[in-house]
Amino acid sequence: MENKTVIGFIGAGNMAYALIKGLISDGFNAKNINVSDSNQELLENRKSELGVSTYSDNVSLLKNSEIIVFAVKPQVLSKVCHELNNQANSSQLFVSIVAGIQSKDITRWLGGSFSLVRTMPNTPALFQSGVTGLYANELVTPDQKKSVNVLLSSVGECFWVNEENLLDAITAISGSGPAYFFLLMQSMKQAALALGLDEETADSLSIQTSLGASIMATHSGKDSKTLRAEVTSPNGTTQAAIETFQDQNFEGIVAAATRAAYDRARELSKELGNID
Numbered sequence: 001m002e003n004k005t006v007i008g009f010i011g012a013g014n015m016a017y018a019l020i021k022g023l024i025s026d027g028f029n030a031k032n033i034n035v036s037d038s039n040q041e042l043l044e045n046r047k048s049e050l051g052v053s054t055y056s057d058n059v060s061l062l063k064n065s066e067i068i069v070f071a072v073k074p075q076v077l078s079k080v081c082h083e084l085n086n087q088a089n090s091s092q093l094f095v096s097i098v099a100g101i102q103s104k105d106i107t108r109w110l111g112g113s114f115s116l117v118r119t120m121p122n123t124p125a126l127f128q129s130g131v132t133g134l135y136a137n138e139l140v141t142p143d144q145k146k147s148v149n150v151l152l153s154s155v156g157e158c159f160w161v162n163e164e165n166l167l168d169a170i171t172a173i174s175g176s177g178p179a180y181f182f183l184l185m186q187s188m189k190q191a192a193l194a195l196g197l198d199e200e201t202a203d204s205l206s207i208q209t210s211l212g213a214s215i216m217a218t219h220s221g222k223d224s225k226t227l228r229a230e231v232t233s234p235n236g237t238t239q240a241a242i243e244t245f246q247d248q249n250f251e252g253i254v255a256a257a258t259r260a261a262y263d264r265a266r267e268l269s270k271e272l273g274n275i276d
């Protein structure tokens with residue numbers, strides 16, 4: 001994306017803040033970033049901290065931006081789009097980071113055919129360590145895709161899918177995924193306490209072990225199955241634990257849990273898209 005492309009964020013909350021900070025730390029000019037939000041105090045804070053331009057109404061932001069990023073909660077997206085109805089032009093690109101709302105519903109609410117990229121980031125994006133799934137509708141040009149890739153890469157890794165419904169699978173794996181790891185950390189902490197370790201040590205061991213395992217999986221060049229086999233000596237402690245996990249159907253539980261998240265993502269998409 002050219003540094004002079006003007007990006008407008010509708011919604012200046014947590015995710016917009018992470019993306020704007022990521023862009024600026026990647027060298028993007030804050031003067032070319034516009035932000036609007038219903039919370040005036042938040043807008044003032046963003047302006048003074050980040051040096052971005054602020055707008056108190058979304059239509060003015062739209063008129064002054066080439067790429068418009070929807071960064072509001074799902075429940076308010078329909079209202080925001082209706083406000084912009086018939087105000088956009090066909091050269092503008094819309095990007096939605098809003099969970100669950102399909103591209104056809106967003107363009108319908110905007111009142112026409114527009115270039116739109118729908119994305120599914122995850123919470124570690126707030127610490128520039130996210131993973132984002134992206135889907136572009138048929139009007140998005142290769143250059144526009146590159147721009148969106150630059151935008152979302154500022155908070156982590158990007159993976160494009162060719163079918164929009166695969167975003168529901170991404171939601172079930174990486175969107176909800178941080179909570180699965182938090183649950184495992186929480187369970188390991190409880191187990192550590194039960195084995196006699198103190199609270200601070202129990203916390204640090206579970207967090208640091210999770211971080212260390214992620215770093216090994218990222219940098220060793222080996223897949224998780226190989227890494228697990230390598231740390232599992234025959235008749236050793238790890239084998240005793242892994243066999244217990246598998247006796248309790250650990251893989252089956254993970255499959256059922258991610259399937260439930262996937263089914264719920266599809267239901268939510270329908271419910272949220274039914275608003276007119």
Ligand SMILES: NC(=O)c1ccc[n+]([C@@H]2O[C@H](COP(=O)([O-])OP(=O)(O)OC[C@H]3O[C@@H](n4cnc5c(N)ncnc54)[C@H](OP(=O)(O)O)[C@@H]3O)[C@@H](O)[C@H]2O)c1
Pocket residue numbers: 010011012013014015016036037038039042058071072073074076079080097098099120121122123124126
């Ligand atoms: N946080 C995450 O980790 C994460 C991960 C993946 C996807 N997402 C998606 O990202 C989106 C934003 O999440 P977030 O955590 O950044 O939410 P957030 O912190 O609540 O930010 C949303 C902002 O939009 C403002 N707003 C409400 N109505 C508005 C309107 N009509 N026009 C302009 N601004 C308006 C809100 O103001 P008020 O507070 O005054 O209502 C708030 O400041 C959500 O749709 C979520 O699904 C978030």
